[in-house]
Amino acid sequence: MNAADLSSQAPLLQVRAVSKRYEARTVLERVTFGIGRGEIVSLVGPSGCGKSTLLRVLAGLDRDFEGDILLDGLAQLGPSPRLGVIFQEPRLLPWLSVADNIAFSAGPRRGADPRVGQLLDEVGLAGTGAALPKQLSGGMAQRVALARGLFSQPDLLLLDEPFSAVDAMTRMRLQDLLLSLTRAHGTAALIVTHDLDEALYLSDRVLLLNTAGQRGAGRLVRDIDVAARHPRDRRDRALAGVRNELLDGMGETRNAYA
Ligand SMILES: Nc1ncnc2c1ncn2[C@@H]1O[C@H](COP(=O)(O)OP(=O)(O)OP(=O)(O)O)[C@@H](O)[C@H]1O
Ligand SMILES: [Mg+2]
Structure with a gap:
């Protein structure tokens, strides 16, 4: 074999x-x-x-x-x-947009990747890609962390x-x-x-x-x-x-x- x-x-x-x-x-x-x-x-x-x-x-x-x-x-x-890793706290980078945080593993400003929009949709946050982490509730931030964890498939x-x-x-x-x-x-x-x-x-x-x-x-x-x-x-x-x-x-x- x-x-x-x-x-x-x-x-x-x-x-x-x-x-x-x-x-x-x-x-x-x-x-x-x-x-x-x-x-x-x-x-x-x-x-x-x-x-x-x-x-x-x-x-x-x-x-x-x-x-x-x-x-x-x-x-x-x-x-x-x-392997996607998700911690207790979302650990988003405060100076990057939601979209750039999700795609961070591909590089610091890759939020335009079409998979980001799809993942935002899936985690119930369609339209928030341009927001900064400080504008999110704790639950929303953890949804972004889930999307980031899934980004590398x-x-x-x-x-x-x-x-x-x-x-x-x-x-x-x-x-x-x-x-x-x-x-x-x-x-x-x-x-x-x-x-x-x-x-x-x-x-x-x-x-x-x-x-x-x-x-x-x-x-x-x-x-x-x-x-x-x-x-x-x-x-x-x-x-x-x-x-x-x-x-x-x-x-x-x-x-x-x-
Ligand atoms: N960097 C470190 N140096 C020395 N000891 C450590 C270190 N990190 C954890 N420990 C010890 O290892 C043990 C296991 O810690 P760990 O954080 O893995 O536990 P845990 O099961 O996740 O606990 P909790 O449910 O409270 O999160 C603990 O006794 C902790 O004090
Ligand atoms: Mg622990």
């Missing part, structure tokens, strides 16, 4: 035995999982267990770790246009608590927007969230990271399929069952896994 056949069979992303230390302290230990093409996966776990650290490693923003990260079977050695979006700074109604609208965007673009997503209900509403799978390893290093302690079909009812009892399993996993002491 040639390399092309092999890579077409591999999951989109393979994370193999990733460990990460900050000086003497191990923050992540032997983290292994995969993400399939178009799959929506949430990563939950208590504060400080290493979720953002893991996301930065996967995004190629931190290369000081042990283990392998493979995209389509090929080792990832740094940031890639095939990535295979995988990595999102770190993307909706935690907006009010509850805006958050629900942004969750639905994320689902429709990932579906329309065939993009997989890994979403770090503190909100179990958000994880259950959005995801095909939920990963639970907990401080389970030696000296409290973060390890994956659950990998749970969420079988409910979309559109989901947030009050679905089947989701409540998964929620209880996650709460059990959060409550387990680290010694049980050490």
Whole structure:
């Protein structure tokens, strides 16, 4: 079998035995999982267990770790246009227009690219391309960040608590927007969230990271399929069952896994 056949069979992303230390302290230990093409996966776990650290490693923003990260079977050695990254705060450049921010990965003033107009339409912000970031509400700015994350047509979006700074109604609208965007673009997503209900509403799978390893290093302690079909009812009892399993996993002491 040639390399092309092999890579077409591999999951989109393979994370193999990733460990990460900050000086003497191990923050992540032997983290292994995969993400399939178009799959929506949430990563939950208590504060400080290493979720953002893991996301930065996967995004190629931190290369000081042990283990392998493979995209389509090929080792990832740094940031890639095939990975779109979205943080808790929109991180827009204040001196650039909305359109130029969206197209920034192509160069500093590329907002005239026809894909920008299309993305603005898709995120519900048609006509705002010339606006400056300071003219936007928090929810609008995060829509722009979503459009920017999709501009390079990535295979995988990595999102770190993307909706935690907006009010509850805006958050629900942004969750639905994320689902429709990932579906329309065939993009997989890994979403770090503190909100179990958000994880259950959005995801095909939920990963639970907990401080389970030696000296409290973060390890994956659950990998749970969420079988409910979309559109989901947030009050679905089947989701409540998964929620209880996650709460059990959060409550387990680290010694049980050490
Ligand atoms: N640059 C750094 N240098 C040293 N320690 C760090 C650094 N960044 C994070 N840490 C430590 O690594 C651990 C994991 O941090 P991380 O930010 O990944 O947690 P998290 O799961 O994202 O938490 P939260 O849910 O609060 O965002 C924490 O104990 C943190 O103090
Ligand atoms: Mg974090």
